[in-house]
Amino acid sequence: MLRYTLMRLGIFAGCLVVVWGLVYSGLAPRGLGASNGLWIVLLAMVISAPISFVLLRGERDRASVQVAQKVDRMKAGLDANRAQEDGADDAARTQRQTS
Incomplete structure (x- = not known):
């Protein structure tokens, strides 16, 4: 169970890094005002969920x-x-x- 949880966190962390890079390079839209960090986390969660579902x-x-x-x-x-x-x-x- 711990292994599965760590693998899910790893996929999320990887998605977070990729989304962060895309947002700050301008390839993905930024959040409004101070919500940019929240936008990046939410987008990474939405992307990592189906990836985890298939890969794990x-x-x-x-x-x-x-x-x-x-x-x-x-x-x-x-x-x-x-x-x-x-x-x-x-x-x-x-x-x-x-x-």
Whole structure:
């Protein structure tokens, strides 16, 4: 998961550098007044999103499998705890009924 996140940030950083270069060279339009920095960041985000979607498909699938496995392990652990608590509760009730 960390690898996927770092790869997404890398693609965004690359797009940010390219957009910054295009804006300051005059090939892309500048933002209005003091909004130029925000314009560059937003434009880089819009460009990097589809690039990440296409280029990181395999890595995203691997991260999804890891998350699903972790959720399954957590559910299994919760079910085991629930079963253990139910057993202890049943044993306590049985003991109280026999006393």
